Amino acid sequence: PQLANQIAAGEVVERPVSVVKELVENSLDAGATRVDIDIDKGGSKLIRIRDNGAGIPRDELALALSRHATSKVHTLDDLEAILSFGFRGEALASISSVSRLTLTSKTVEQSEAWQAYAEGSQMDVKVTPAAHPQGSTIEVVDLFFNTPARRRFLKSDKTEFTHIDEWLKRIAMVRRDIHFTLTHNGKLVRQYRPANTEIQTQQRLAQICGRxxxxxxxxxxxxxxxxxxxxxxxxxxxxxxxxxxxxxxxxxxxxxxxxxxxxxxxxxxxxxxxxxxxxxxxxxxxxxxxxxxxxxxxxxxxxxxxxxxxxxxxxxxxxxxxxxx
Ligand code: ADP
Ligand code: MG
Missing domain, CATH: 3.30.230.10 (Ribosomal Protein S5; domain 2)
Incomplete structure (x- = not known):
């Protein structure tokens, strides 16, 4: 299954922005109203997405990392008329096959948070107790550490970060209800506050498209x-x-x-x-x-x-x- 995951990763995970896209879409699917994105070294060192969404129950953490595990498609009609973002159930499995991935989550029903860790070639996932408010944090460290050809293909940190920034602008434009932050190497680069009024919408438009x-x-x-x-x-x-x-x-x-x-x-x-x-x-x-x-x-x-x-x-x-x- 590991090889299959890495092959799937070839389709889904091209570069850091593809990881950010899959993870943020998962956060939005989970009903998050706030998503914080932390990037180190253009995403090759660290991509961390933190949300306040529904969270993943403890007994589904390991499953979420396995291939074709999706909680989102139930019938064929869902597939045809899909409105939620993700539906292939491959993103987390693919990303974890080419990085060191930690998933920390707490649902509203659980009194404590749990963490699952998967690293590249090892497929058995460890689940341990953790501290986390309701929602999820997915941390992707050392992207492509085990696929050197792909890692060499990455451009400069600045270029990879610019791709992430540009992608987020496009999402922040359509999801004006969501509070997004984006940091690079510990420095806050973007802060998109929720835009619910006409004035706030105008502000977000100016922030993204220029005054x-x-x-x-x-x-x-x-x-x-x-x-x-x-x-x-x-x-x-x-x-x-x-x-x-x-x-x-x-x-x-x-x-x-x-x-x-x-x-x-x-x-x-x-x-x-x-x-x-x-x-x-x-x-x-x-x-x-x-x-x-x-x-x-x-x-x-x-x-x-x-x-x-x-x-x-x-x-x-x-x-x-x-x-x-
Ligand atoms: P897909 O989004 O196509 O279902 P993924 O591999 O992206 O597949 O995610 C697998 C599953 O993990 C999702 O179906 C969802 O149940 C769960 N999941 C992933 N990320 C989150 C998140 N941030 N919040 C809540 N659940 C999540
Ligand atoms: Mg997804």
Missing amino acids: AFAEQALSIACEHEGLSLNGYLQSPQDTVITETNFFYVNGRLIRDRLVNHAVKQAFAEYGIEHQPGYVLMLSLDPHQVDVNVHPAKHEVRFHQSRYVHDFILQAVQSALVQMPA
């Missing part, structure tokens, strides 16, 4: 026959080149050329040739989209992609037309 973008952005809110699009478009007057191209489908961060194409086309029709920034959240019936195209789930396949494209195009067109002169 100019936030102050001038056009808001989008469109709905049509089961499709809805919400978010922000860089103002056509603002010609600063931005890397804010954030797109989400049913709350998931997605890489897709379709939205880029639609936004660009609408701006081009309006006489603007540069690539505008955007933060766009699309919601649709989960049965209308396949999320399993890629194991890391960055991509989707729309059943009616032309229709989705044209919906986004029209939403952007009408935002541009309605823009105050």
Whole structure:
């Protein structure tokens, strides 16, 4: 099973940001409202994720580290219409096969916390008592210590940390209800406080996309026959080149050329040739989209992609037309 885990790790765990992504998604699945992320040396030394979610019961700790152990998929329909982030039950097993992983957790029912430890090639997990408030802390030390080829592939600490920072911006943008912190080598780098009011939302937008973008952005809110699009478009007057191209489908961060194409086309029709920034959240019936195209789930396949494209195009067109002169 260890080899299988390491092979699976090849798909899921490419670099430190992939570990952060899997662990933070687990925290969000567990209903956490606060997630603290500590990184040392770009994540190659330490990735520590602490949450205040539901926790893992003592007798499920070892199981959580084994392959195909997921508490999230119960029926085939769940699989098709999955809305929660994780569902393959491979992330923890994969990560623990290429690192020294410690899982510490306490559920609300338990009076004490427990800790499970698994290291690279040894698959038997030790469970010992520990101190921890309700929630979980997952500590991943010495990532790829036993897969030197993969470790050599890592870029500088700064580059690996930047990937983590950029990924967190995208998640913090869509999960504005969550309090996130991010530290690197003991220094607090980001603090995203929960944004529940309009003013707080504006602050988070400014924090993530820059003040100019936030102050001038056009808001989008469109709905049509089961499709809805919400978010922000860089103002056509603002010609600063931005890397804010954030797109989400049913709350998931997605890489897709379709939205880029639609936004660009609408701006081009309006006489603007540069690539505008955007933060766009699309919601649709989960049965209308396949999320399993890629194991890391960055991509989707729309059943009616032309229709989705044209919906986004029209939403952007009408935002541009309605823009105050
Ligand atoms: P998946 O998320 O695909 O189910 P993972 O390997 O990521 O698989 O996690 C395995 C299981 O461990 C999850 O199904 C969940 O029950 C439990 N788990 C992992 N991380 C957490 C967490 N932070 N809080 C609560 N439960 C967790
Ligand atoms: Mg998961």
